[in-house]
Structure formats: C-alpha cells, structure tokens
Amino acid sequence: MNIVVCIKQVPDTTEVKINPQTGTLIREGVPSIMNPDDKGGLEFALQLKEQYGAHVTVITMGLPQADAILREALAMGVDRAILLTDRKLGGADTLATSSALAGALRTMDYDLIITGRQAIDGDTAQVGPQIAEHLDLPQVSYLEHLEYDGNKTFTIRKQTEEGYQVLQMDAPCLVTVLASAVKPRYMSVSGIVDAYSREVEVWNADKIDVPEERIGKAGSPTSVFKSFPKSLKPAGETFEVSPEEAVELIVNKLKEKHII
Amino acid sequence: MDISQYKDVYVFAEQRDGVIQNVAFELLGKARDLADTLGEKVVAILLGNGIKDKAQQLIASGADKVFVVDNELLKDYLTEPYAQAITQIIQSQKPSIFLLGATTIGRDLGPRLSARNVTGLTADCTKLEIGENRELQMTRPAFGGNLMATILCKEHRPQMSTVRPGVMQRIPVDNSRTGEVVDFAPNFDMAKINRVKLVKTVKEEKSVADISEAKILVSGGRGVGNKEGFQKLEALAKELGGEVSSSRAMVDAGVMEQSRQVGQTGKTVRPNLYMACGISGAIQHLAGMEESEFIIAINKDKYAPIFNVADLGIVGDLHKIVPMLTEKLKTMK
Structure with missing residues (x-):
C-alpha cells in the first residue's frame, strides 16, 4: 500500500503574542512547527506501515525552510520526502494550493492520501477535500479513528457535532485527520541522525501535472483586499485585591448586570 | 466567466434529522441584508428526505425562494450526493453568492463545491458586506x-x-412572509455516490448542554490545573445556572472534553457572562469569546492578555476566590 501524507509548516500560533501598546503582532521568535493535524495524519500512516507494510511518502508545498518538517517526518519513520517549492506556486489560496498538490499527487502512486483536517495558521479545512475533488477521489473528513481490512477497505470514524459516524470506502481515497485522534510518536534518536543524511526531493512547478493557470496567484480565485489589526474593545478595570474584596466586587457587578 | 450572469444570494439550509439548524436561519438573516443591498433575492437550498414541509420555515426567516431536493440519498449528510445536487443547482441557477455554515457538514461540503465549480471559498467569515462594485467583501x-x-x-x-454558528443574527420569524418553493430533481451519478458507505450514525448522549447556547459560562484554563480544579468551577457554574467551558490547554491536557473548548479551534461563544478563570487569554481563545456580553477574568498574572478584554479583572488566586464566591452566592439565595 502506498500512502501519501500532505503536511504543512506553520507558525506555532499558540506562541504568537500581541504588543499591548500597538495592538500589532509580535512575529519575532515564533517557532515554526509541523501542523498538528498533519502530524496526527502522519502517525496514522506510520501505524498502517507497521501493521501492513505500507510505503509512506510525505509532501509539503512551501518555502525552502519547510525542509525542517520533512526531516522531522523522516526521523519519525517515513520512506520518502518531497518538498514542492517554486515561486510560481507563491500567493496561492486554498484552491490553487490544492491544485498544485493534486498535480504532484497525479505523478505518484497512492492508495490512501492523508491530510490534516486544517492548519492552525488558516483554520480553513479546505485543502484536503479540494485535493480529493481534483483527483476525483472519495473523501472522509474529521477522521478520529481508522481501520483497514488489509485488502482495500477503510472503515473510518468521523467526528460530528453530535457524536460520530462510521463510514467505509475503498482505496484509492482521501481522509482528513484530527490531531486529537492520536498521539504522534517522537522522532527516534537514530532517525534524527539519519534524517539529515537522507534525501529530501525538491520539486519545482515543472515537475507536477497541472496547468500553470491553476496554480499560484493566477490560480487563486480569492485575494486579500485588505488586512487590519483586530479592534479590541477598551479594557475594563482590573483590581489587585484580597479574595474577600474580589468576591465583593464580583457579586456587585453580577447584581448590577442583573445576572443574579 | 461572465460574472454579470450571476445573481442572488444562496444559503445552504443545513438540516439534521429533519431539523433545520440554527446556523441556517442566521445565514438567512445575513443573506437578507446582502440581497436587499443588491436588490436581489434570497434563495435557500434544502436537501434531505421528507423535508419539503420545512421550506416554509426558511421563507418565514427571510428566503424568497427555496429549492428543495427531497431524496432518500440525502437523508443523512454524505459528501458526494450533496455535492452533486448542489452543483447542479449552482450550474443551472448561477448564484452570485453562496453561504454555508462552518459546521462539520459545511466545512466538508464547501471545499468540495468550490473545487468542483472552480471558485473561491472563504472560511469562517465574521463579517460580510457588499462593496462599491457590488462584490462580496468577506472578512475573517x-x-x-x-x-x-x-x-x-x-x-x-x-x-x-x-460562517460559524452564532456569528450572524437571524431576523424575527414572520409566518406571513410568502415565497416560492421549487422541487429540484438532480441526476445522481450513483457510481460516485456508492464509493462511500455510511455504516452508522451515533449520537453520544451529552450530559453537556451546548456551550455555544449557554447564557453563563465559567471557563477554565491552565491555571485551573486539573479535574479537581474544574470541580470548583462546576460548583460555581451550578450556582450561577451556567455551564463550564475550557481553553484549549485543558483540552489538550485531557482534563476537559473537546466539546467544551472555546476558541479558534473550539467553539465561538457569546454568553451574557463569561468568567475566565486561570485563562491567560491566547489570541485563539479570545477569538472565541471576546463578543461575550460581560467578561470577568481571574488570573494570578496581572499581565495576562485576558485582562485586555475583561470588563472586570481580578488579579488573584482562583482556587481561593472561586469557592468563596460560590459560598457567597449560596448564602444570598
């Protein structure tokens, strides 16, 4: 079985802070990480590899520094790593991103494609289902549990607001995975050592099977018209008082607001 | 693409078990506003099985026209039959705007539709308005x-x-509104539909009321520490007649269930009272709660960003203050 996992390098948005004076973003020192949902997807792939002997490829589209997450994936145990990087791919929205990744996938063998549900820097949850559409594959999103019959059928537990659904589909197909579904393994020590001597294939736009008008800025139906800092409402009063006084303050406010 | 041929504001009227979801009514409220600005119509798309009689609810909440696709293939949501039916409506009717709820269904269906119809999709919009050139300005x-x-x-x-549930406002129900109900019969490509089989749908009996519906939330973060800490919050929530919610940190730590998570990757809430206990106020958390009517924050760290959005901030130990407050409220009854 061939599994391809699509991963993305993202700024760790939980580390992003706002300058309280200016209300602007403090970008310095924000670490880049493998997107958590993608890492969950990678763990599922590696578990299938252990049980059924799958060949696991990771691919990312991004800047050259995304090499770091591919090395991390190699150290976790994947067989092949591809960095899709090209200026022509820049400025892509989700549709153009999914077109480019689908173009890369068309040149590869796959039975199962795994993506994260969403990336923490955009939270759109769009690229996975869009890849499935471009490749005319069935898809199940919000995967929280996966079983494989060893032949070609996957049984998937999909999270919903009310509980879950159990769905079945045959390879080839695509799933999008929730980070909370699985605990990703750590990189092994020997894996880390090896990861830096192994090859990360670097692909440019010529290597993928997709028309140029479908990728990058040209292939993006949406564009940013403007961006602006979020307007925060003026802060209320803050008190540093004894617990007794704090309780008094809270009770008075709750009364004033007719909450009690 | 000749965009001048495209008109009207379409809303995907999500239903589950035949019940139209609140988010659909909220979207109709916004669609009404957009369509009135454009001088166009609001059109709802209702898919399901045995749901035709629900169309009037959509009209009463702002729709001028409802396309109903009533078919047993659409009884439970599945990506492919829903995508096929809606794509045929889009291609025959040419909507200018198409809105969906950012639910597990909308976030599965939306991207599939955008790729199939080769158009853009903007996720989780918090503001939608019409610009000078009659274009939709989508802010997120x-x-x-x-x-x-x-x-x-x-x-x-x-x-x-x-658009996420809870973000837009529905308009008051007006049962005297009239509109057109159109049965739409798509051609289903069964070979594609049969690729995914629904084995079962399981509803988990949640003791939890939906936190996005709660009027009062007592919410805990890292400062609460553990399950014992949350028991203090639960006692206070009970006294106030509210629910307990949580920051992502406590969900990741396995202390709280994901369904109670507030924030960018959790739920957006807008209660009358939000009490943030031991929550530092990461921007992702603020994104999910800052529209709350009244915010009280208790935190040891006086520099915690939560104080920037709190109406009342208390620098102090929640483990002392919360139980004392609970006791105080009990004596006041």
Missing part, C-alpha cells in the same frame, strides 16, 4: 486570529463563504 480572522483580512473573489462565481 487571519494568522490565528491576530489580524483581520478582507477577502474578495473577483472573477469567479459564486462567491462562497462559510
């Missing part, structure tokens, strides 16, 4: 909620957007 949080970005879909139609 970017970079983990740190910035707001206004997105356009200039040369492709429909202009698609998802």
